[in-house]
Amino acid sequence: MNPQKNLDLGTFAQDVLIGLSSKPKSLPSKYFYDAKGDKLFQAIMAMPEYYLTRKEFEILENQFDKILASQLAHGKPFNLVELGAGDGLKTKILLRHLLQVQADFEYYPIDFSGSVLKELKDSLTEEMPGLQVFPIEDTYRGSLLQRSWANERPTLILFLGGNIGNFPLKEAKDVLDHLRLGTKPGDQVLLGFDLKKHPQVILDAYHDPSGITREFNLNLLGRMNRELGANFDLDTFLHWPSYNPVNGECRSHLVSLKKQEVFVSALDQSFKFRAYEPIFTEISKKYSLPEIAKLAKNAGFKSVDKFTDSENYFADVLWERL
Ligand SMILES: C[S@@+](CC[C@H](N)C(=O)[O-])C[C@H]1O[C@@H](n2cnc3c(N)ncnc32)[C@H](O)[C@@H]1O
Incomplete structure (x- = not known):
């Protein structure tokens, strides 16, 4: 086992101990994605309120040839790396085109979820x-430090779906620093960013009336029950997303509806909750186009092009490593 990977992954139990002992309490959002969470996220992507997938799909479907033009223009074999590939629904649009034009490339999907x-x-x-x-x-970050795909070939790294938005700004900058470390000059990165828009449109995407986003959020507690022998009563926690148009952060919480104590047997420890005490579970940050351009510059990339949907809800930006 690679020690770097071990260090970066941490363990679920360790992260729960840190998160539930913190003030305010929090849990890392990467633990949403077990087999049940993967299925729930696929259901979220199919929801009418969850515009992110639909809008990025539209961008890739309508503009795949422009997006891939510079990568195909050099005519060399290349690596196509994808961070947080998920079910690859949207990536398949790019893959189909690359196969159709008989591009010489290898695809390296990276995901934390086996x-x-x-x-x-x-x-x-x-x-x-x-x-x-x-x-x-x-x-x-583990994969970008490891760079198991690295060779002399040019590389295009995909970071789609607004995955970068799942980090607060400071941590997003750290992930971009890893992107710089994991690339060589001339390599390209295609990043998805959810754009600032009407706050209600944003909030609805994380609070659907059918309750799928609620189930997704609560799955974190369910996963602790299944894997760490915790005794969370899911009915006593409320799914509570909120959007702050000032900093563009949409944050999800699970709020304890009563004073209670939860035991986690893997840690042999109890955690006390005050009535209405929240656990912070997820951030989904929204950006403006100037903010995105500034991120590129500060991370050592040149903005090559940007692709948006018909309503300017979402942007896929193409950067080149300087
Ligand atoms: C929101 S989904 C997006 C999937 C896909 N890129 C899309 O746009 O539809 C995020 C994916 O990234 C994975 N993921 C989340 N955090 C991760 C991390 N820190 N490292 C690696 N994969 C991660 C999850 O397992 C999940 O499959």
Whole structure:
């Protein structure tokens, strides 16, 4: 086992101990994605309120040739790396085009969730038998430090779906620093950013009337019950997202509806909750186009192009490593 990977992944139990002992309490959002969470996230992507997937799909469907033009123009074999690949629904638009024009490339999907990676690999083997796929089960930062794909070939790294938005600004900058470390001059990065827009549109995407986002958030507690022998009563926690248009942060919480104590047997420890005490579970930060341009500059990348949907809800930006 690679020690760097071990260090970066931490363990679920350790992270729960740190998060539930902190003030205010928090849990890392990466633990949403177990087999149940992967399925729930796929259901979220299909919701009418969750515009993010639909809008990015529109961008990739309508503009894939422009997005990939500079990568195809050099005519050299290249690496296509994807951070947080998930089910690859949108990536398949790019993959199909690359196969159609007989581009010489290898695809390295990276995801922390082994179950989602296996599903992706199986579906690609069936749908695109000629594709060379090398899945990597690791975190964003762990894989960028490891760079198991690295060779003399140019590399295009995909970071789609607003995954970068799942970090507060300071940490997003650290992930971008890792992107710089994990690339060489001339390499390109295609990043998805959810754009600032009407606050109600944003809030609805994280608070659907059918309750799928609620179930997704509560799955963190369910996962602790299943894997760490915790005794959370899910009915006593409220899913509570909020959006702050000042800093563009949409934050989800789980609020304890009563004073209670929860025991986690893997830690042999109880955690006390005051009535209405929140656990912070997820951030989804929204950006303006000037903010994105500034991020690129500060992280050592040149903005090459930007692609938006018809309503300017979402942007995929193409950066080149300086
Ligand atoms: C919000 S989904 C997006 C999936 C896909 N990129 C899309 O746009 O539809 C995030 C994916 O990234 C993975 N993920 C989340 N945090 C991660 C991390 N720190 N390192 C690696 N993968 C992570 C999850 O397992 C999940 O499959």
